[in-house]
Amino acid sequence: MPTRNTPAPGPKLVIANWKMHGTHAGNARLIDALLPGLSAMAGVQVAICPPMPYLAQLAGLLGRTGICLGAQNISERAEGAFTGEVSGQMLADMGCGYALVGHSERRSLYGETDAQVAMKFEAALRAGLTPVLCLGETIHQRRAGNTNAVIGSQLKAVLEQVGMAQLAKGVIAYEPVWAIGTGETASPTQAQAVHAHIRQLLAAQDPAAAARMRLLYGGSVKADNAAQLFAQQDIDGGLIGGASLDADAFAAICRAAISAEPPVGAGLPAKNSTR
Known part of the structure; x- marks a missing residue:
């Protein structure tokens, strides 16, 4: 059963993970298509995680x-x-507010261990970033209970590591590995249970x-x-992959977050600005 009763007021959080997609021209077109819809929205916090080479471009495009x-x-290393x-201080210097740590693709494709993910979480905090800790199981692990x-x-x-x-x-961010890029999705009930x-x-640890x-x-x-997913009591937003590359689809997801019940109100970094 859920442990949260009355959540503190605050917007849901929707993070776009562009993964290894993008070009300078394509990024500009996508942001140009996104901004009119997102600028009119209140009640949702939005973040975009582009590939590393485009952080400077996105910092400029997003501006204020x-x-x-x-x-x-x-990186778990400072320098x-x-x-x-790429260190946390470098990311902060580029204008980042968030850093994904432990994404399933980093764990499965590049061998990141739980211990390494924990060190990356700590490194993000040291740099003044808000770490987004990704957790999730494979289909074999789910089937085995x-x-x-x-x-x-x-x-x-x-x-x-950090307490x-x-x-x-x-x-x-709970991301069932079996539902990433496969077209499959955990049902709202399955997602809520986890x-x-x-x-x-x-x-x-601390209620x-x-x-x-x-x-x-x-x-x-x-x-x-x-x-349906965002309406669940313990789902406070989404980490969006492929759909975040489609301006209309991503805007619709953000609108869905606004219409859902308000979630918790903690952990927002400062809005993006040039540093």
């Missing part, structure tokens, strides 16, 4: 629109001889902080299923 800039990844890595155990293990690693007080400064479990795990934390759902969220 109120849309936050985020990074898809972050040094780590060719190809291990969803809660997998989620618990991934969350425990971060709790042991609940620091974890509460971030955002958690979100409620995550909040219970957090509540065991008040658990009630405030934003829990996002990420897994083939589309315009036609967003409203």
Whole structure:
């Protein structure tokens, strides 16, 4: 059962993860198409995470629109001889407010461990960023009935690294691996059950902080299923992949977030601006 009763007021959070898509010209067209619809919306917090080479371009395009800039990844290192890595301070210097940590593709394709994800979470906090901790199980783990155990293990690693007080400064995104880019989506009931479990795990550490934390759902969220997902008690927004590359679809998802019940009100970074 959900552990949260009356949430604090505040907008839902919708984060666009563009993954490895984009060009300078295409990015400009997408933002131009997005801004008219998003600028008219109140009651939803929006962030966009483009590929690293386009952070500077997006910082300029977003300007003072109120849309936050985020990074898809972050190094656990602060600086040094780590060719190809990007530190949290560099991301903050580019104008980022958020950083994704532990996305399933980073875990499965690039071998990121729970311990490494925990260090990246801590690195984001040190740089003044809001880390978005991604948790999720594979289809084999779900079929074996291990969803809660997998989620618990991934969350425990971060709790042991930074503690609940620091974890509460971030955002958690539940992204069932079997529903990312497959066209499959966890039903609203399935998604809510895992979100409620995550909040219970957090509540065991600090009930008040658990009630405030934003829990996002990420897994083939589309315009036609967003409203049902966002209406769930413990779903406070979404981490959107493919649909975020379509201006109309992404705007519809953001509108769905506005029409849902207001979620928790914690953990918002400053709106994007040049730094």
